Amino acid sequence: MKFVVKKASNGQFRFNMVASNGQTVATSETYTRKKSALDTIASIQQRAGGATIDDQTTD
Numbered sequence: 705m706k707f708v709v710k711k712a713s714n715g716q717f718r719f720n721m722v723a724s725n726g727q728t729v730a731t732s733e734t735y736t737r738k739k740s741a742l743d744t745i746a747s748i749q750q751r752a753g754g755a756t757i758d759d760q761t762t763d
Contacts, residue, residue, distance in 0.1 A: 705729075707745045709738070717741040721748075 709719045717738045721730040735741040 707748075709741055709745075711738075719745060 705724065706722050707719050708722050709717060711717055712734060714734075716734040716736055717740070718734045719732045719741050720728045723729050732741065732744065735744070
């Protein structure tokens, strides 16, 4: 996995989480400051490893 930070045409920043096969698996909201996007990435990197699964399907 990797995070790809991009600058949108309106000057704001967003990032994609990209799998090793090149597929985008998540896209962030937009941020007015690049630092805010990078801070969010750092938070995900620190906290996501222990994330639980909340399966709300009826299967």
